[in-house]
Amino acid sequence: MLEQAGDGAQILAGGQSLVPTLSLRLSSPSLLIDINRVVDSAPLERSDGIVCCGSRIRHVDVERSTLIREHVPLLALAMPHVAHPAIRNRGTPCGSVALADPAAEIPACALALNADIVLQNSIGRRTVPAGEYFIGLYETARLPTEVVVELRFPEAKIGDRFGFVELARRRGDFAIVGIAAAAQVEGDQIRNLRLVIFGCEPKPRMSAAAHAITQGLKFPELPIEEIAAAVAAELDPMENSQGDAAAKRQQAYAMAKRVMWQLNGRAA
């Protein structure tokens, strides 16, 4: 259907980002394809070390899920920051990843966990790892004819640690700067810290510096100030009414320290 309609069509999932654009007359699609009744989309379930989240799963389902809390704790940490209750009742993680708003929490979590994004069109399904999915401002690997049908999150292993921080003007506002962090731990050493910044750059980005500095270190010996400074230095923020580059780097520095303290204090 998407293919037939071409440019004029848009997918309606949660509608929490799309419908305002209609009311504000920012977009006038000739066709809205409502995927909310599509029967064959996957439920929230866990198998073979992966937790799958289908296109009909709402934010609120993830927020309330014990499965998520136990096996994908990073999403549980992020959910309270996603908009407001009535929005979470309708918005979907798959929709959030499809839109890839730079200030959105779910894309950042997907990247921090290196989740797989499953795309489907009439030709078939393909899987794109999060690291290759987010390309630019609202720009992803998804083709115009494709729908995000599933997110596949690797489940947490014993010892893994997670942290989530977000700086926003008011409760539920878009993030000025946020960080989703996932640390794979082997024994007592960090094997893979994925610290993903979001909110102030066109797309969520994993900090190469944080990854490099922490590789092989133990938690008590982490140079938190140095890590935070490196994260801030890497930042190439968009300047807008939320602040200039200097302000955002300062804020990123502060939030990086705080997420590292969270990781320090929290063992799975």
Add this chain to the structure above:
Amino acid sequence: MNATSKSSVDVAFVVNGSAISDKVAPRTTLVDFLRQRLGLTGSHVGCEHGVCGACHVRVDGTVLRGCLFLAVQADGAEVQTIEGLSASGEIADLQEVFVRRNAMQCGFCTPGMLMIAADLLARREVPSREAIRDALSGNYCRCTGYQSIVDAIEEVARARHGLAV
């Protein structure tokens, strides 16, 4: 769903217990449909971009923003508005305490507040004041400063659990 483009779509759903059927333009939001076609003006329009919460309605048991939901999407669903919740008596205790504590001034945000409050109280143990404020974080009130609304919800929550108010 039919692939052909339509200027109006047949819908049938239940509103506050009554079956309705109508033709709607796809772009009509649920709140506009309820207000203009059914005369259910208790749900209010404050922004039309999903921020103020004045338009909260319940669809199949879930509270959502009526301005972010198209009327066509309600096909086959059960919709409840503030009028329905009021008539059924479901929120009678909330309404009584809101009145007694004057948890409103101009009243424009009040239906949206009551919908969220009803939802919050149906799901949780007695919420803290912090949790109540968090639940209300997507409902804009310009008149009150929110405190009397938080007071009212807290009182009802405690009363429902048999605690001293």
Add this chain to the structure above:
Amino acid sequence: MTQAHGPSGRAVPRADARRLVAGAGCYVDDISTPGALHIAFVRSTYAHAAILSIDTAAAALMPGVVRVVCATDLERICKPMQVAMPALDMPTTSAQFPLALDEVCWQGAPVAAIAAQSRAQAEDAAEHVLVEYDELPAVVDAEQAMKPDSPRAVRGRHSNMALEHTFGTNNGAASFAAAATVVEQRIVFDRQTGVSLESRGIIASYSPLSGELTVHMSHQSPFQMRDVFSDLLGLPNHKVRVSCPDVGGAFGLKLHAYPDELAVAAIAILLGRTVRFQADRLESFLSDTHAREAVGVARLALDSAGRFLAIDVEALSGLGAYQAYPRGSVGEGLHMAQMVGAPYQLNHFRARLRAVHQNKPPTGAYRGVGQPLACTLTETLVDRAARAIGMDPAELRRRNYISAERGSHTTPAGLQMSAVSLHACLDTLLAIMQYEDLRREQQRLREQRIYRGIGMGSFIEMTAVGSAVYGANHIAVPAQEGCSVRLEPSGTVLCHSSATDQGQGVRTGVAQIVAQTLGIDATDVTVRAGDTASSPVGGGAWASRGIAIGGQAALLAAEDLRGKILALGARILETPAEQIDIADGALRGTTTARTLSFAELANIAYFRQHQLSAGACPELSATRHYVSRGFPYLTANGMVGCLVEVDIETGMIEILRLWVVHDCGRVINPLLVDEQIRGGVAQGIGGVLYEHCEYSESGQLSNGTLADYLVPMAGELPDIEVAHVASVATETSLGAKGVGEAGTIGAGAALWNAVNDAMAPLGAAMEQQPFSPDRVLRALATAARARKAAAVAASANIDPVNA
């Protein structure tokens, strides 16, 4: 008010609360008008441009469109709005047409109107109206607008300066020269808007056969609007009816006549039918009257004992392209200038206001109208002085407040003050804040690099502003209020008040006053308001006047009715009036056992006059009006206290606690008063932390949605503790002063002082509101650089000034 017990003073719930919680409110958009046309506007996309042409051909052909209307269509129907205030020596301002004729002077000005069968169809058609603009130079910044070579905001104006006005005298210069300490505070206040949750709306019906115009609108002052429509549309005043149903918040923005609303009424006449318009949120941000845009510089001179000698103020107020009609827009600037220093004993005072036009939407009245700006300037200045002389800010205030014993007097600024109770408010505030404990904790936390701040804002507030301002300026705004009461056959009372209600509960307050006077239950008094067809002629709602003035009128009317009830009851009971008690809805002889219920009395009067002995036909109704005479306003006073924590790493500010101590005279209903105060505090906080209309250099609004213009929500405010000091107003027998704006006036000042107090150890201070996190970080960075430079200079033993 005679009885000690009764509904007045009690927390009586509002009669209309039951409707509102059931979703049975009736706001303008809820009113059903089968067959009415819906209006959508084409609005200017430029801040300043000439209109070369408007092509409506394509729009006129679109589905559902009945008429596309431009300025020329309304020329013979509607005169332009033109504000004039002769008492202020202000030149007549430019004419503002309901639809722009050949020039647009602010982004969002209505240019054309579509009347269609639905709003959506009207908006569809609006997208197809082609307006050819020739962009003109725009002046957006108020300071720029003052320069002689600045572009004129409206073509043909001699200058952008609308008003220059000075309060006080110039002879404070000696005080400043001789002062032990002089401090200066400069504050930039960004532009704000009211953001009522219910937007502006109007339904206008014109019947060519009867020549009657009927208007339903979301507004604060129906009689003013009746006069405006009558005057500008050329209709006899009695042929115009304006009715205000439930209003979903107003705060001053619904006090004005708007070009788009005027256009709607004119289009009703043009088409001879019913047309309606409800502003959507985007056009509300663009076209509601704005407020607060100002720059203030205040200086304070103190002697060596820390006593205030003199204050000097320079105030610049940004008005937008036109002044709001009919009241003008200079009120904000005038109050901002005149009320600096109001709570304090001063020898000398001088304030100069300059109010300028710019290519932005017109500004108007918004809660507090300049008083929040004056209070913020004053209180930050006082705290600055306290830091300069090393005195505790509470102590400095205590030494300098006007004392309660001073009584009524006129200040050097020309303010006519009633007796104040500032010392009592200060004592109460310090007690409920546990001030000493807060200071100790602040010190302890500073050692851990946690920066908390304590701030207070003390304020004098002009409430119940009377007739002097409007009548003297030939502005037909009724500044008196009226109340009609009648005893119904059921023994209850029906009351019509000219005071209007947008949620503040004025009708309930009036019911309590009437009930108290007549010895009945407040639930037995029905109060109606807001309709020129049935309300007594009166002002409505603004400047916290509802109970103070409208309540006084109700008291007088109820007392008259009580007298008539007593007189008739005496005849029926054949008992002298002095031997009759009125209580619980009945008359009782004090010496006999005879009783007569109000219902019985009313039935005799209305239906059974034959039972009465010969004499005049009994009347059981009364109408009284009240205008404040001898005082232009009632001054109320209070204080706000604030505790914040500033996160110096992120620039975020958290408000931990808020306190308000207020003296509004007699409190009629504590339930209503306290929430008014809290709502006001929230708006004051909003202006300091979150709210501003962001305009580009070319006059384009960049944050015109609720997602981008930030207002405080439930998660951003703590509980607000309210305490009262009660000194009863002696100017009226009711003894109540206004309260609606108090919270807004003082809260901003308290928050300013708290944040600056938190940052003081770092040498940083804010200079502009709102305090966005990046502005906080910038202030901290500036202070850090200054500290570093000073440290470098000190360590190198270089005198940084004379190097």
